[in-house]
Amino acid sequence: MFMRSALARRLAVQPPGSNPALWRFAGECHGFLARLTGYVGALALIAIVLVSLWDGLQLQTTATAARSGWSAAARGYPAFAVSQSDLFGKTEAYEIFQHPEGGRKDVLRWAQADQEIAELEIYRPGGEASRSGPSVADIAGRMDPGGARELQAAGLIESKFGPVALLGLIDRSGKPPCLGFNKQFDQPDMRISGWSCQGDTLPARRAAIGCMLNRLILLAAGNDAKLAEFFARAELKRGECSPAAASPARSADWVTGAQNPQLRGGL
16 A cells, blocks of 8 residues: 555656546556556465365375374285185185275175175285274174174184184074184284184084184285295195084183083083
8 A cells, every 4th residue: 555655646647747547548558467467466375275174175185184083995905715615605805904004904705695694804014003803802893893893712723823812703593603713913913803604503604704814815915924934834834624623622621612511520
């Protein structure tokens, strides 16, 4: 306003001998330039504010993605497979999920008649591991998404990865429960978990999980030498896939065994 008032005072006095038309044109040009300068300054200020808001939104989006977690990998190659599966005739799906902080989940699912009957997940954590929920609660949610998610211990089975604890959904209908499992490793940092409803009896379902684990193989380790060595050593301990796999592990006792304890003597 000061500039415009100063300009107006200067233009108010027309020099002697000047052309009135040219003098008015010069005044209009000065006024136009002053307004143009104001407009450009306002646009620059708006642009600065928009860039600042956009940067803040990007940071918030990144932070939200890091907290909320997992997304399907657009490009990824299967790292694991289940060889010689007795799940032939079932639809098999392989999905890869990645976390912004480096975690990866390879998930194999089998379905029959549009209903999932088994799942196997290999989780290799990244920086998000400190915020991951309890593994047992995670398995319960995957086994029974819309139910009460009540689990109970269902004994142990032997596998090429060592003894594996089983968890069973509490089913008061008398039917054999679907069984879940969870196995945590330190070297390499990895968790193998999943569940299965395959089989008509409890021993058959225990055997199905044992076979699934024994037939799990590594396709590609990338640059993870510890992962490749781990699977190579486990393969040396691979047992036969038979109903014998359903028997409790040798280390199981009357607390961890799947069956009711055998009592001695009469009452």
